[in-house]
Amino acid sequence: MTENLRMKKCLAVFFCILLIVGFLKNGAYLQIAKYSEYVKQDANKLDADDAITMTTIESDFSSELFGKRQLFDMNGSLLRGLNIRSYYSGNNIYVMDGDYIVSSSPKTSTDYELKEIKDFNSFLSEHNINLLYVSTPTKYLDDSLFAEQFGIESYCNRNADYFLSRLDEAGIANIDLRKNLIADGLDVKDLFYRTDHHWTVPAGLWATKYIAEGLNQYCGYSIDTSIYDKENYDFTTWENCWLGEQGKKVSAAYVGLDDYTKVTPKFDTSYTFSTSDGKIKGDFSYFISESTFNQDKNIYDETSWHYAYHRYKFENHNVKKGNVLFICDSFGHATLPFLSLGVHSGNSVILRDYNLQKFDLRKYIVDNKFDTVVVCYAPFMIGAHDNEKSANYRMFTFK
């Protein structure tokens, strides 16, 4: 290794400069305090929840690294250049043609989900409360597409098909929005962000019309579904303005930026919202956090634009009937505000956000006198309970 000394000396100079710049620009000297805190801990309690771990110290350091975004984008560009589409398969992120991100779902028996929802339905029936299950589409309607594109089996739609057929057998009212999508001749890709697993706001509006129809059909509501016609709304679109949650994990250079469309009703609305600050009177615009649409922010650090629509507990002064509890996943952010236009009052819960030992869902339903419960889930919620570590593990635990 003594040859090529000239080249090696140049590399040594480069390396030293890199180390010095990296050290100074990253405030690396501050890490020493963290290391010393780590070492001072009781070595036998490193497994405790509140223990400082090297993993957290390392990831904190990496997350603040100088030039992180440039390096991240450089990596994205190189992977894109090499046409590597499943590099982030460890995060269940696969990139289809058109930089459209999709994820796979393992096969599940649906036994747990069926047992829980049947039990929940019995409870609701005892209290004369309606139950409507809504299955939203996921980013692809045909599982074979996943196998064709990536050579991997995904059971997302097949799980949903099987679960819905079992709901039919159990006599539980349900809507399969995938069927409406096909009937309307829509392309599922138009309903979703490319870089995020969520559907768009216009898709949320489109879906709400069918949910409202379901409420009319199965739960005795009489919502005027024409209020959900496109003509009644203003659409404001920003192009290439944000990066979805999955996009942030793989870099903008890898998949590009996404568009966003804000939807607001043209007609007058009047609400009372129950928030942490108390009761607030307002109109539909209160659901929307306009500050999210700030394009000057760093796309990697900003809040997801999908969450610009909030899920507040509401009272709609323009409608007399209906008190709905909307049990949903995060897709609900683009649905509940529009659903609120057709019912008198309602609220929503995402079960994964609650500690089910402290929060009694059934008592909450009875105490708040909901007449209808809508469970609105994406197909990948089915089977999440098979994995204890899944963030969605409790989504079908209606307790």
Place this chain on the structure above:
Amino acid sequence: MSFTSLSFLFVFLPILLCIYYLANDRAKEYVLLAASLAFYALGSLKYLVLFVILTAATVCVGRVLSSASHKVARVLLLILGICVNLIPLFYYKYFDFAIDTWNRVSGSDIQMRNLALPLGISFFTFKAISYIVDTYKETIDLNDRLVHDALYLSFFAQIQSGPLNRYGEMNCEMTEMEGRRYMGGRLFSDGVYRFMIGFSKKILLANMLAKIVDEVYATPMENFTTGYAWLGSICFSLQLFFDFSGYSDMAIGISEMFGYPCRENFIYPYITESVSKFWRRWHISLSEWFRDYVYIPLGGSRTKHACMVYFNLFVVWLLTGIWHGANWTFIAWGLGYFVLISFEKMTGWPDRFKTKFGKIIWRIISILFINIQWILFRSTNIRSALSFVKRLFICNYNELTNKRMCFLMKEYWVFIVVAVLLSMPIVPMIFKKTDNHTIAKLVAEVIVGLIIVFAFIWSISLVLSGLNNPFAYANF
């Protein structure tokens, strides 16, 4: 803390280099010892005390041994020194395995301890044994600095996975010259070069190939096709090479940055001519350790009875297997090498072959055998390893390939091709060819230098985006 973590690169290393080069010569080893303890604490805090006790005990035994003159006392100290180090190794690495085996044999239900392995315990133990044995055999002179002995045992650059340097090789070139002169000199530049190459090998090649390997090994056997199995096994052979040789390059590089030359651990092992010669190219410091401290003391090849040579080989390969891990797969893996190496020794193959063709065929057979051996090494149990090997040769549903295999090949072909090429001595060959042509050599240096810089920066960006697996040899 791993050599490929960004905090090692931008916090630990610059601070240490800075303090080390500012310290005067007498303080340098103390600085490195303190850094080594800090490194150990950050990597294995739970066992820091054990590590310090073992280091201190080994140094004490070594020192007393070097000054003892009574033969019996020296033998007793030798045994004591070896036992002090072997007992923790057995306890932490093999105790659960022994309980599990006993439970299976006797049908009893003794509770296992589920002990975490102290960082680098296998490597530390072997270094400690070589220190004690060399002291006993008086093949090394212990100098007057205890800190030197402690540093030899605990040096952070080599504690995790070697190379298994010998005490006699632990001489700092820097103390022989002024720090600034040293830094501009050969060894520091060599060290940086090796470190950057090792870092890139680990992240860009080993970790990329690990994506394929992990997926293949996680696939249920019924979904395997022959091509898929071959892809997984070849990629694992390459992954392991770039992982461990990448680690070794980094370890050697770091040692050299601090002025300590280090023995080579890998010399293009996959261009080997035979299975026996493979181990003169793969994990060389371990092979040499077994040769010097097990094989030769047992009598080596110079025994009265020919069968004793094979017994000695059997012991060496059994121990090599056990050293690699507490699992029957490793024992079977070690014994597999015993069988093939004994076969080569018995037949004199391939050295007896007169034709080039025969040698080439044996070379292919050797690589094939090594590739199959790695399947045993990677599998969780012998049964799944055998099923995997079966799939290499017997098609499932008459399918040679499957879609996923084609897809993985399509995505990662660049990395596979580069890995195959770099597992052969192409770069040294290029430099050799350009040796007598000034301009061509300059061009080659510039191109290789730029590729290294590019690969290093890309590797950093990959670490940043989450591609930082532990080293494959970190658990041994």
